[in-house]
Amino acid sequence: MKRRLRSELSLLVAGAAAALGCSSSEPRQADYKGVAYPNDRPSFDRRAGRIGYVANRNDDTVSVLDLDAMKLLGTVPVGRDPVDIDGPRHVVLDTENDLAYIALSYPFSEQSPHALIEGGTQRAGYVEALDLDDLSVMGDLRVDPSANELAFSPSLSALAVSHYDVFRALSSENDDRRANLVLVDPARDIALDDATARRSPLCAVPAAMAFSADGSRLFVACTGDDALVVVDPRTEKVLSSVKAGEFQVNKPYALVADSARGRVLLSNQVTKAVSVFDMSDEPAMLASLPVLGPPMFPVWLSDSTIAVPFQQPSGVSLFDLSTNQELLQALFPIEDCENAAELSLTSDGRLLLVCEGTHYQPGSVVELDPATLEIRAKVAVGVYPERMAISEP
Amino acid sequence: MRAPIPATGFGLLCCALLGGCSASEKTAVARGQELFESKALSPSRLNDYTCVSCHDLRASAPPSKKPGAPLAGATLRSRFWGGQEADLLHAINACRGYFMSASQPLTADDTDARALYAYLESLEPGDDAEQPFTIVTDIAALPRGDVINGLALYAQACSTCHGSMHDGRGRLSERVPILPEDTINEPTHADFTPRVMRLVFTEKIRHGLFLGYSGVMPPFSAETLSDGEVSDVLEALGVLGE
Numbered sequence: 001m002k003r004r005l006r007s008e009l010s011l012l013v014a015g016a017a018a019a020l021g022c023s024s025s026e027p028r029q030a031d032y033k034g035v036a037y038p039n040d041r042p043s044f045d046r047r048a049g050r051i052g053y054v055a056n057r058n059d060d061t062v063s064v065l066d067l068d069a070m071k072l073l074g075t076v077p078v079g080r081d082p083v084d085i086d087g088p089r090h091v092v093l094d095t096e097n098d099l100a101y102i103a104l105s106y107p108f109s110e111q112s113p114h115a116l117i118e119g120g121t122q123r124a125g126y127v128e129a130l131d132l133d134d135l136s137v138m139g140d141l142r143v144d145p146s147a148n149e150l151a152f153s154p155s156l157s158a159l160a161v162s163h164y165d166v167f168r169a170l171s172s173e174n175d176d177r178r179a180n181l182v183l184v185d186p187a188r189d190i191a192l193d194d195a196t197a198r199r200s201p202l203c204a205v206p207a208a209m210a211f212s213a214d215g216s217r218l219f220v221a222c223t224g225d226d227a228l229v230v231v232d233p234r235t236e237k238v239l240s241s242v243k244a245g246e247f248q249v250n251k252p253y254a255l256v257a258d259s260a261r262g263r264v265l266l267s268n269q270v271t272k273a274v275s276v277f278d279m280s281d282e283p284a285m286l287a288s289l290p291v292l293g294p295p296m297f298p299v300w301l302s303d304s305t306i307a308v309p310f311q312q313p314s315g316v317s318l319f320d321l322s323t324n325q326e327l328l329q330a331l332f333p334i335e336d337c338e339n340a341a342e343l344s345l346t347s348d349g350r351l352l353l354v355c356e357g358t359h360y361q362p363g364s365v366v367e368l369d370p371a372t373l374e375i376r377a378k379v380a381v382g383v384y385p386e387r388m389a390i391s392e393p
Numbered sequence: 394m395r396a397p398i399p400a401t402g403f404g405l406l407c408c409a410l411l412g413g414c415s416a417s418e419k420t421a422v423a424r425g426q427e428l429f430e431s432k433a434l435s436p437s438r439l440n441d442y443t444c445v446s447c448h449d450l451r452a453s454a455p456p457s458k459k460p461g462a463p464l465a466g467a468t469l470r471s472r473f474w475g476g477q478e479a480d481l482l483h484a485i486n487a488c489r490g491y492f493m494s495a496s497q498p499l500t501a502d503d504t505d506a507r508a509l510y511a512y513l514e515s516l517e518p519g520d521d522a523e524q525p526f527t528i529v530t531d532i533a534a535l536p537r538g539d540v541i542n543g544l545a546l547y548a549q550a551c552s553t554c555h556g557s558m559h560d561g562r563g564r565l566s567e568r569v570p571i572l573p574e575d576t577i578n579e580p581t582h583a584d585f586t587p588r589v590m591r592l593v594f595t596e597k598i599r600h601g602l603f604l605g606y607s608g609v610m611p612p613f614s615a616e617t618l619s620d621g622e623v624s625d626v627l628e629a630l631g632v633l634g635e
Contacts (some may be wrong), residue, residue, distance in 0.1 A: 029504060032421035036510035037482045037501045040471055060477060082474035082487045083528055083603035083612060109606075136480065 019386040041134040055088040056382025064382035070377040076135040092152040102146040103152035129191035138191035154217035159187035162206040177204040200236035215260035221252040267295035297342035330373035425512025435493035440566040458550035460611040466519025475526030527615040529599040543629030573630040591634035
């Protein structure tokens with residue numbers, strides 16, 4: 001209503017101005033004096049508590065969660081295309097600049113038979129910079145097809161983008177199978193539509209990535225090369241590429257790194273095992289922890305304990321890293337949590353799990369009891385979530 | 394909520410009270426209406442569309458077969474494009490970019506963008522509810538339809554852009570294909586069986602330029618055309634799949 005009153009007053013002013021100033025014989029256009037295109041988006045107060053941001057890749061939205069109350073605050077559409085699936089894969093937060101970055105993957109861009117006949121090709125991926133208050137789009141940057149995972153280094157203010165480009169890997173040979181690593185430094189320039197993407201060939205089908213705490217190293221799970229790759233982001237040089245696991249084919253996908261503990265955890269989907277590496281320029285595998293199904297994104301619960309989500313069946317296992325023994329395993333009925341994907345531990349010790357769901361119906365975020373792995377609370381999100389970024393107050 | 398005062402009338406009343414406007418002064422609302430009704434919303438020479446090509450101002454009974462939603466009330470809505478856009482200007486720019494071949498988006502500071510907003514605002518209250526717009530992504534073989542109903546639907550949904558069936562009389566421009574012949578005779582369609590050709594027509598109606606297609610055609614949502622109505626249009630076009 002205030003907006004209407006403001007608009008009517010502005011029209012009064014405009015009318016008066018027009019009446020006083022319409023002596024010119026040249027037709028001219030009066031400017032609209034009201035507030036055109038007012039921003040009526042809801043904003044999300046990050047200072048009030050823990051907020052979770054979940055990208056839903058099959059409905060082009062971000063679910064915003066109040067993680068303290070375990071309730072949905074809002075569902076915000078993202079992406080550049082109002083019809084096609086933009087495939088938002090992953091949100092990372094740049095709280096210093098009040099921004100979030102999201103990768104758009106366009107997962108179905110090569111699947112229309114008619115488009116292929118017409119010569120259609122893969123679509124380029126994009127990274128969008130979103131205002132963290134209301135997730136409105138500030139700017140974007142074109143990257144390569146199959147933009148997949150993001151990693152953000154607060155130390156460098158740099159963003160890394162991987163491209164899970166299976167098409168390239170299958171249709172090329174040798175070094176041409178490698179997809180580019182894109183580095184954006186400073187990442188905040190994306191919000192100004194003034195960012196430069198530094199591209200360098202990385203490996204075949206790179207997936208998850210993590211920066212070291214000081215930003216001097218980037219660790220990458222390279223699915224196609226079956227390797228853990230270490231990159232110097234300043235020079236873009238690949239420092240090493242070590243085998244992902246103890247078997248002939250391991251198929252790494254998820255990866256988390258902890259600089260304080262000096263470890264990288266690499267989840268191998270074929271061998272259904274998490275490889276534990278030291279966090280060096282030539283990582284050495286210290287242990288391989290078998291789980292019941294393909295493992296996803298694990299989390300440290302303490303210096304000696306990690307929790308690993310896995311799929312088919314959907315569950316979580318706790319491991320003691322000092323003995324490499326499984327301590328506890330929980331399986332979830334599909335109605336409670338189908339396709340467990342990523343675990344997070346909040347600063348107050350709460351264990352949260354993203355459940356992908358069927359990929360065609362809404363997924364969820366559940367809170368687990370860290371000791372028993374029982375589900376304490378659940379909140380529905382959008383279609384095909386995989387990862388969650390958490391803003392702590 | 395109090396009864397709203399039509400903004401256009403309010404502005405004109407102000408003009409009249411203050412001594413009257415010269416004809417040389419074009420209000421923002423008038424300019425906005427001009428943009429709405431002309432091709433000038435896009436600077437591209439390739440643009441054949443106006444907003445009116447795809448949108449009515451207000452809902453009608455029976456419902457219009459234009460692919461876009463009625464726009465009175467759009468300034469009060471929070472979601473557009475079936476919920477996929479949360480900003481009115483982004484939604485407008487999507488139309489300009491995809492259908493009207495505009496290479497650069499309008500910004501909220503552009504005089505024309507502001508004038509268009511003024512015009513849309515003058516249409517308030519309209520319908521402030523989010524308008525359903527369900528894209529039919531999976532294309533299936535449709536049963537045969539009704540040719541009489543199909544001819545009527547063609548006149549409402551297709552002829553505005555494509556002109557008369559078979560000769561294109563009255564079409565938006567020579568770039569717009571004459572239906573069904575131009576589509577059937579596309580060189581890349583030479584090997585298509587009748588069954589596949591029917592799927593191509595169905596896909597084009599449902600997806601427009603999106604979902605891996607191309608061109609500048611808007612998609613017809615499930616709310617605008619039911620599967621049965623698409624069958625009827627195909628029947629009228631003679632794209633029978635056999």
